[in-house]
Structure formats: structure tokens, C-alpha cells
Amino acid sequence: MVQRKQDMIFGFVGIGAALFAMWQSYQYPPDSALFPLLSAAGIFICSLMLLVISGKNKSSSGDEKVEGINIRSALTFGLIVLIYVFSIEKMGFFSSSFLFVLVISMVWGGFGKGVSIRFSLIFAVIFTILLYVTFVKIFTVPLPKGFLL
């Protein structure tokens, strides 16, 4: 996607979000609505300006390609993070964190090609022990406990 097209999409989304925020703000007493209204109006004006600028900007800078995203990495990372976060309360913070570090370093470490599995395992164990000592023993933070630790 080129920069100009992305800015136009962004401008339209901004206008929609600002209008929704303004409509919501009108439901509050005037005193409480003032600041959200001002902020939403600011978003609206900036989005409109972005649309106008990207409409006019047909030069080479507007047709620059924007930085893409590695979809495969994004989906894999998103899935692993979601499983990690939802498993914290079920399995316990330390066991799920240990598995998370291990899985991330194995998947992105090329299953032993880039980062050895032995290193990943040792690092995950030491890191989890450090977390336990720091948060449980030193800072006495109550962390979620599940059926494991």
C-alpha cells in the first residue's frame, strides 16, 4: 500500500471515530463534556486535514510504499501471546511464563538452528527462577496461581 492511500484510510477512520466520540460526549453534562469534545474536535480537524493533504499530494513522496507487516510472524506471535495471557490464571503465572519463553525462543530460534534448544531451556528455567525470586520473595507481589505454579 502507498503512503497516500494509507493516510486517506486513516483520515476516514479518524473522522468516524471523532464523530462517534462527539456524539457520546454530548450525552454528558456540559462541564464534563467540554474536554472530550475539544479532543474529539481536534481529532476530526486533523483527520480532515490529513484527507485534504493526501488528496493533494500526488508527488513521489505520496506514492512511497509504507512499511508492511510480516503477517505470518504477526499471527503466530498474536496466537502465542493470547494463549499465554489466557493460561496465566489457569496454569499459574510461572509455569505459563516458562512455557512462553521456551516456545518463543524455539519458534523464532529456528527449533535449534539459530538458538539451541538446550540454551532456550536453560534460559527459560533461569529466567523463571529470577522472576520468582524478584516478585515473590523480594517484592511480595501476589501473582496468579493455577493448577501448577
Place this chain on the structure above:
Amino acid sequence: MFEHLASSLSGTLVFANIVAMTLSTAAGIMVGALPGLSASMGVALLIPFTFTMDPLTGLLCMAGMYNGAIYGGSIAAILINIPGTPGAVVTTFDGNAMAKKGQGRYALETAVICSTVGGVASALALMFIAPYLAALALKFGPAEYFWISVLGLSTIASFLSGSTVKGLFCAFAGLFVSTVGIDQISGVFRFTFDNMYLMEGFPEIVVLIGLYSIPEVFTMLEDVAAGKTAAASDSELGQTKRKEEKRWTFQNDFKDSIPTWTRSSIIGIIIGIIPGAGSSIAAFISYKEAKRKAKDPESFGKGNVEGVRAAETANNAVTASAMIPMLTFGIPGNVVTAIMVGGLLIHGLHPGPNLFVKEPMIVFGLMWGMLITNFIMLALGYFGSGIFAKCLKIPTVVLAASVAVLSTVGTYSLNNSMFDVYSMLCFGVIGLAMRKMKLPIAPAVLGIILGPLAETELRRALMIADSPVEIFTRPLSFFLFALTLLSLFYPVLKARMGARGNKE
């Protein structure tokens, strides 16, 4: 006010604080040395650790992390030609060239000594300027405070972003996010959609960790997938051990360094006070000045030690001076100090002139912390640069996984709430989208931090004023309003003047 400065020293120099400053400075150097981890992310991740500490100890930890990280960026810049932090970009110009000539250890020693000089000068400026400014700020009314926060936002939106419009968009979005939750003045629930978790709004630290950590973790993993990691080779790290090469000596280097130290410290201090300008800008200006004054400007970029001196003195001279607007007006000068405001708030401390009156021991203790951590940094950097350089061998993938876990546990430990963790992840996705769409994160962060102050002061000003126009027409308000307009239109004026210059 200066009697507090003297009396707070004994409170700062207790054993627990010295240990905390040493550990956090070491952690800061490590964070700075690792490309991909920044000072802002380091401070954001550190704040949850300080939650259970005494407020002063917590702030001293942040001071150590900040100073250490800004210096630590030079280690990777010199050894592997990749700046550990944005402020160390300029250090790569001559630092790496020196390393390639076999003067890596000399460059590292120069970097830590110059960083210390810049940091000490900046801390002294903080100690002697801030109390006077705070006394002046006590005379400000709500309208002036409102305009100062708007000015802080507009300068960051204009100068830190490639596009003023995008910068302003993010600033307004940040201001809007800050309005979610209970209205502190009227008690009305705004944008909570009957969700009890949203009633207190989004905690600043949760948003900051999400915006800074998660995109960084994903970028690191993307780089690993693309084979673009910054692991150092043994020969590059071996530079720190060579015994026969040139070293920093008092006789050879001290006298030659004085003009650069003086010039670069002044540049760094001034740039630090200006909201929006940061350590990288200070380093660039200082480097240009050093080159202009040099007898052999053509040797810059080819391993001239003056280049390292200028860059490292200036980027560390920004650290404490950036706290001057934060401590005196409550307006952070850059992203790191904006995050530190979040750190102050979780300890129940509201930055601004009243803090000098209510908690002088903490304010002046923090100033001592900014000074003392420089000397800790000098000792750690001078004798331990080889150890910190070894961090460059840590595989990026385990670093990314560790940051993700620390972000999760740090966020959870703030309120023992999984909702905060989910919010942090949502802001992480937003931060990633902003990064990919080239939208600046700094104005959004500042909007979130300054939103409550700006709103409260605006409403107080309107309550006091006979007419809304009065908030523009009070002499100081008008001056600040004019400065705000100037900061917004400066990029346009500069572009027009540049275009006219080219035509002529």
C-alpha cells in the same frame, strides 16, 4: 529552598538507596547497550518494580535507569556500529571508526567519561535552575498552567513527528484517552460503557508499557525472522580487552576535552529544557559544532575522538535538564520524563511547583540521584564495559520473550488485575499499528500524561474567569498561546523559508 538541597543528601545516601541506584544504573547500561531496547522502555518496565519501594528509592532507580541507558547506547554504537539508543546515533560516526582502528577501548573510556561530565553538568543545572523556576511557577494561575501543558504538547507534536498534522492527531487522541473514567470534578462516568474496570480510566503505566514494549517485542521478532539481528562477534567484543592499545589518560585527554565538554554540556542542557527536543538532537548539534570548531574537520567521521566527546557529552547533558520543566511545571520535556511522571503519580506524587513545597526531600533527593548515578555510571562503565558488551551476545529472541513476560508481570503487579494485562495488550496492538503507519507515539503518550492536568486547569480557569476570552487575554496566557501557535506553524514557516532560499 537550598537548605532542603543540603539536608536531602543524607536521606539519599542511605544503604538501600545506594544499592538501588547501583543496580538500576547497571540495568540501564544493559538496556541502553542492547539495540532495540530504549531508555523509555527501560523506565516504563522499571516502574512496576518500584511500586512497593519507598517513593524516593523508586525515583532514584528511575534516575539510574535513565542515566545508564543514555550512556549504554554508546557501547553498541562503538563496538558494532548500531546505536543502542537513538541518542547514540552520532556516536557511531566516529566511535565505530575508532574501534575499527583498534581504539575501541579508548572510545569506550572517552564515551563514559564524557557522558559523566555531561550528566553531572546537567544535574547541577537541574539543582540550581529548578528551585527558582518552581518559585516562579507558584505564581501561575490555572489559565497559565493550561497553556503551558498545551505548549508542551504542541512542541512535541511539531518537533518530534515528521508531520505536524499526524503529531497533533496523536496528541488529541492521547488527550481523549485520558478522559476515559470518572470525571474527577463532577463525578460523571465518561466512556466507561458500564464496564466497572474502566471506571478508574486506563492507568498511565499500563498504556505506556503497552505502547512501548509490545511493538518493540514484535519488531525484534520480525527482525529475527528476517535475519536482521544485531549479535556481536567475538572480535568486536575483544576490543574491550586489548592491553596495548591507546587509553584515556588525564595528561593527554583532560585539557583537550574541556572546550568540548563546556560547549556540548551547554547545548545538551538547553536542548533538554526545550520540550520535544531530545538527546539525539543535542548530540547532532553538538557534533556539528565540534566539527565546525575543529582544526581538522575532514577527520570527523573517520575516527576523530572529538566526535565521540561531543556526542556523548551532549546526549547525557539532556537527561537531568529534561526534568526541569517536569519538576517545576509538571510538563515533561521528553518521552522518558513523561513516563517518569507516570512513576511519580503511582507513588501519589504530582509533579509541579507544589511538590517542592510538599515533598522537598523527595524532589531534592531525586536531583541528588541524577548527580550520584552519574558517578556510579562512571565506575561501572569504566571498569565494566567489557561485561556490558557481552550483553550484545544475548540472542534477540530470548530478549524479546523476556521483555514480553516482564511487561505482563509488571502490568499485572500494579493493581493485581488481569484486565490491566488485556488493556496493555490492546495498547500494544495500537502502538504496533502506529509504528507501522509512521504515527508518532510520543505526542500520544504526552497527551495521556498531560490530559488530566490540562482539563482540570482549563475548567478551573473557566470557572474563575468572567468571560472565556480571559484565558487568552491574561498577559502570560497570551504569551504562551502565541508560543503555542509559533510552535505549530514553525515547520510550515521553515519549509516556506527553505523553498524561498532554494529559489533564490
